[in-house]
Structure formats: C-alpha cells, structure tokens
Amino acid sequence: MHTRSRRRSRGLAVTASLVLTGTLLTACGGGDGKPTLNWYINPDGQETLNQLASDCSTDEYDIEIQLLPSSATDQRTQLARRLAAGDTSTDLMSLDPVFVPEFASAGWLEPFTGDLADQVLDDDVLEGAAQTVQWDDQVVAAPQWSNTQVLWYRKSLAEAAGLDMTQPVTWDQVIDAAADNDGTVGVQANKYEAYVVWINALIQGAGGNILDPDTVEAGRDAKVTIDSEAGRDAAAVIQKLADSGAAQADFTTSNEGTSLGQMYPDDGPGEFMTNWTFVYQNYAGAVGQPGGPADESALEDLGWVRYPQTVAGEESKPPIGGITIGVGAYSENLDFAQEAALCITSPEAQTQLAVNEGLMPSRQSVYESDELTEAYPADLLELWRDSVDTGGPRPQSAYYSQISSAIQSRWHSPxxxxxxxxxxxxxxxxxxxxxxEALL
Incomplete structure (x- = not known):
C-alpha cells in the first residue's frame, strides 16, 4: 500500500489523506497520458460545481463537467443507457438519491470499501443523508448536498388566522387557516416526481409507507403497504385541499416554481407552502425585483417551521432529496474517481454549494460553520438540519421508477x-x- 499526496489546483483538499491500493489503471487522456474524469452533473449549482471540478483536479488527473438534462427522469435515462452499455467514460455522476438503489442493484456503482467507506459515512454525516447512499450493506455513493422541505408561510397570514406557529401544525390547520383568510396553500401536485414526494411524506407522517421498509430490498417481491390507514390519512389531506378555497388555481399542474411565485405578491394575504431549501435564497434575491417581494418588509414577513403533521401528535416526516456522487463501475480510473468523489463531497465543497447555490449540506459540521451562520438565519439552519436528519426517504427500491410512475397514475389528478x-x-x-402482471 502507498499514500499519494497531490497539489490541488486551487487548494481545496480532501479532509483526510487517502490510502489507495493496487496498480493504477491506464486510461485515455491527453497526449501526456493524464486521464480526464468525466463528471455528469444535474443543472443545479453549475457555477460552483465547475469550480469544484477545477479545485479537485490534481497533477495526476483532471475532472471535466458533462451536463445532464434538467429533469430527474431524463438524467436517470441518460446515465442508465450509458452504464447499461458498460461505458468506461462515466467516471463520476450526480445522482438523485431515489436512483441509487436501482444503479447499485444493477452493478453500475463502484462501492466504497474499507477506509474510504468510513470517510464517506463518518459520524458527521446526517442520518437522513446516510440512508440514501447505502444498499445491500455497502456504501455505494457519497452524499454531496441534501434537500428537504419545510413549511414556508407569511407571518401576517398565520397571525390573522390565529395559528400558533411555535407549536407543530397539521395539514388540516394549515388548510383551514388559509381558506378562512383568503390565503392559499402551495404544494407540488403536477403529474411528476414532486407529487410522489408529497404523497410519500403524507403517508410516512401518518406512520405508514408505500412499501414495507423491511421488504423493500426484495425488489418485485416487496410488500405494498399503501392501502392502509396511513394511506387513507394522506388521501384525506389531498382531498381536503382540493375541495377547499385554499387550493391554488394551478393546483393540478403546480410545481416548485409556481407555488413559490404565489408567495411574492404583496397585495394579498399570501400563502402557506411546502417547498425545498432553495426558497430562502430565491425569495431574498427577488426582493425589489420585477414580480418579486416589494421590499425588505416582505422578506421579514417570510416564516418557516417544520413540515406539517399528517395526523395531529404524530411527528412529520419531511421529504429527503439532494444529490449523491456515484462512481461508475466501468470507469478505467476507479481509484482516481473515488478520491475525486471524496473531494467534491468534502465539508469545504459542501460549504461552497450551500453559500453560493443554496444547496444544503449533508454534514452536521457544515451547518455550524461560520460561512453558513453568516449566510442564513440560525433557526432556519437548525430546521433544515433537523429535517434532513429526521426526515423520510422515498422507497429505496431498485424498481423506484416504476413505483413512482404507478403512484402518479392512480393519485393524479389530485x-x-x-x-x-x-x-x-x-x-x-x-x-x-x-x-x-400490468404495464405502465
């Protein structure tokens, strides 16, 4: 065994030295034989990700960005086609956590083992994020940034409704408060993945699951448990919002952007809204802009609390999302690629993504860093961190794509x-x- 130290092109270093084994694979590269690692990214945070690719390149390899489509489904399709064909040029990939089990089950991800696995999932990684990168008792990806949803709201609307936001609130309370005060409730209910995110969170918040977690790794033999009291509680919330005056005009086609847009206008009571962490930076950045909040007082009227409870007294299960970094199993540069994966998911990298792009960390220590406490309100950071740590993932199944599509086909229109x-x-x-026995 031997330890190799490298000069980082811009000084961003992996937090722990890496001990790598074996003989390095010869790879295609430039004329000097220096290999290039292809990193397929989703469009979120491109500027910082390009910087990380530069920072984490070394004297022995370069990292080059390749852009994936904006849709998570299209991202999966493009990567799956490459890996199914044994593509050796897919070195690093940014993966939505729901696709990790499918890719790992197919043998498309190179697991992190030994000391590398310990570095990927040390005690600093939040539990919710750690769950998304493990499959069949192996660490098959590295958490880069984590996403979760909270309840965003106009403080003035909650006050007018007499709703005590210092205590946990239920979906019933939120819908009633909005409907009784000419406000609305913003959700993502178009026929796409975010709608399944809402359904799953509602079911888990009622103590149930779409699939039995103890059988989910059985793949096609997993036990379906959506037909339950929890499933009915979840459906009741959706039905209540659909039938209430709080449903937004585009309810059946709503998405993250349209629901956020309903928060901006200052000529009405505003809304309650469940949405991802990007809201704060977008809202703050839109102050004084055309179509955005009128002034700083509008930003001061923006509130946030934990995701609503499906059932009163049952702790909610905020959605878990984000991006994990997988290493392609057919890469000709596995040692280099895994080393690079640790660099682009390091605490320093996660700090840059959070401050520059609003993409929140998967590590506890980064939430406590000076950079983040200067960039975000302390109580919001704590809320995000706790939501990631105690939230609920979607079914971790190798057949998740089919599961999601099946749910959408029967729960849409809301x-x-x-x-x-x-x-x-x-x-x-x-x-x-x-x-x-059936086809989608």
Missing part, C-alpha cells in the same frame, strides 16, 4: 383523490406492476 378508493386502487396497480 382533485380525484378519494380516501375510500385511491389507496386501494393504487396498491392493486402497484402490486400488478411489480409482479409483471
């Missing part, structure tokens, strides 16, 4: 959701999809 029928019909259809 205006047709019925607690008496939707959980049952979706369970039957999902079971048929997993068993190969």
């Amino acid at each position: 205006t047709s959701v019925n607690p008496d029928t939707t959980p049952t019909s979706s369970a039957e259809f999902l079971q048929a999809i997993l068993s190969g």
